[in-house]
Amino acid sequence: MKRYLHFALAALLFLCVSSCGEKDVPGTLPEVQLSVSPETLAFESADKSNKIISVTAEGPWTAKSSADWIIVSPASGNGNGSVTVSVAENSNSERSGSVTIADAKISKTVSVTQESSGVNWIVPAPDPFSGRKMSSATYQLLIYSFADSDGDGIGDFKGIQSKLDYLDALGVTALWLSPAHPTSSYHAYDVDDYRTVNPLYGSEDDFKALIDAAHERGIAIYMDFVLNHSGSNNRWFKDACSDPESHYRDYYVFSDNPTADVAAGKIDNYAGAKNNGGMGEWHEITIGEAGYWGRLHFKVDWTGSTKYVTVTESKEAAQKSNPSATKWLWIGSSGNVGLYETASGIFEITLDVDTDWGFLVRSSNSDSWPAGTKYGAPSGSGPLKLGEAFKLDNSGSCGDITFGGSKSYYFSSFSGDMPDLNYGKYTDCETSPAFKAIAASADHWIDDCGVDGFRLDAVLWIYQNQTDANVRFLQQWYDRCNTVYHAVGHTEDIFMVGEAWENHGKEKLYYKGIPSCFEFDYWGALKTAVGGNASNYASTVVKFIEDHFAQRPGSAITSFHMTNHDQDRAASDLGKNLAKEKQAAAMLLTSGGKPFIYQGEELGYWGTKANGDEYVRTPIMWDKAGRDCARRGVNNKVDNSMLNAEISVEAQLANESSLLNVYRTWGSLRNTYRALGNGSMSTTSAVSGGGNAIAAWMMTFDLEPMLVIHNCAGLENTVTVSVSMDKPVALLGTASYKGDKLTLGPHSSVVFKLY
């Protein structure tokens, strides 16, 4: 009885347990349940092992991962089996996912985790801009092709003023304007009046309004001043040529016999030119009245190997130009006038003449002057005499055939329409009339208009590449302008940068004269660096700066630029490689010295001088439709394959990764951090490895160091950094670090704040 009771209790307990568990049909055997083991899988960051999930099941099942970094195999099975799980290497922070095994009724989840790789991806976190600009970055702007405000296609002062926000957003704190004076060319380096502004650009009031508006944004204005030469249409030169007694004769380098005068040492502002490493040439000119007004008969004798022209006064009716002529007169402002062949080899015409320079005979009606088609006065000959046969010369050096005056010569370093100014002996150049006159003009711009500095054109040629003479001249010029600048209330010194276009060894000597010169060797160093040979970049640039300081302790300002209006475009030099253009910008804007951005560089403009300088001076394409685009400023000589909607400011502003936005970001950074904007650059041993493609340096202001690292390789590159990489403030491309190993993506750059 007692045993029966025990059996009954056990049976009851069994039934109770069964019915309280799965919903089996009482009296049938339970199904085999789906189960998996283990319930978690943990991988290390670089774990390549396979881990196994054991599956216990009665029927078919599937295996599925929750993320593509978890790989499962097989994806399905039937009955008991296993699933192999592997993971891709983790280069990010710790991550988790799962594998789900499911049959027809239920599913089981195995959690999968993978450790962090220890890699930290760099996300720049710059401090907010304080509103106080730190940068000395300058924008080189061509007035004629920057922005047109009045629809005439030529850039102007109001156009620039309307785009000041654009310039402000680039982070620049100064503008170097192309020459603002009246001129006979589009480029304006032949100044016709130093005291006024070019009316095509606007009025002097417009110019002052631009300066005031720029100052409100913390942007200084530097004028381009051309001291070496004026334009040939400058009234000083015209007066010097028309009147032998003109007091402007002293303003230029004249000689009736250059060979003898140079040999005798009489030409102070010349001193042998070509024999002295100089350049340029003497140009024949008629001093006094060269022209004629009245009716004349011209007879050209083309019958022999020597050609003659005989000119006589005439009372016969004046004739019109012969449209089917084979010989012409080039006379006064009339241009080409066709002669009539009156006998074999004899060409004649009667004309009403109004010329202030004389005339030439031509055997071509071409607008250009094909070689050998110009017949004029033999070198050194005087004016013709009416009624007498005058022998013609077509040697190429022939001059105008004049009716009066006397022959003389003037010197120009560059071209006949840019006569060199004469500052006399360099030891007292400041007493020369030309110096005084130009300085008085500069006073006006400093005192009355508020300009903040000057860019000085062609300073090598003021005294024909004679360094000591040029340096002394520049000292006098700078001190004079600086005195005026202080007198109007400025406490700091006036800025002045010279175009001493020479190699570094010679250029640096000019710092004794003025506080800044363009370092023309810089672009070569930067180009080499972004081409992948970057390890010498920092030491080269630091040396440039140190050498300038050695010449001018305490006040040297090294001016760096990629290219300017006289060079092929940087983008062309870099093969239009956008990654390199971006990195070049980042390197320029994180280096020491004073960076200059040349108009259009920030948009990636390309162009070479092969078809004319206009093609490296292209107007800004402001919007996709081309509004305000100053095409006429460069005589419409633009490369339309470049100057289109795609390269416009409007298009690039809308593209977060555009070159323009790289300039804006890195330009702004220079204003945010004193170390970048105004700090000193030094080489560093804190970064090692990475080979020749790494350029790294420190920028420091007081105790605020920043570490700048550029990977100029087209491939990923890893360096070891021996200082703490505290706070990244700028990033171009990609960068990550793990421990002291910093990995930079192709053409990537990063800046760390170290304080």
Ligand code: MG
């Ligand atoms: Mg205009």
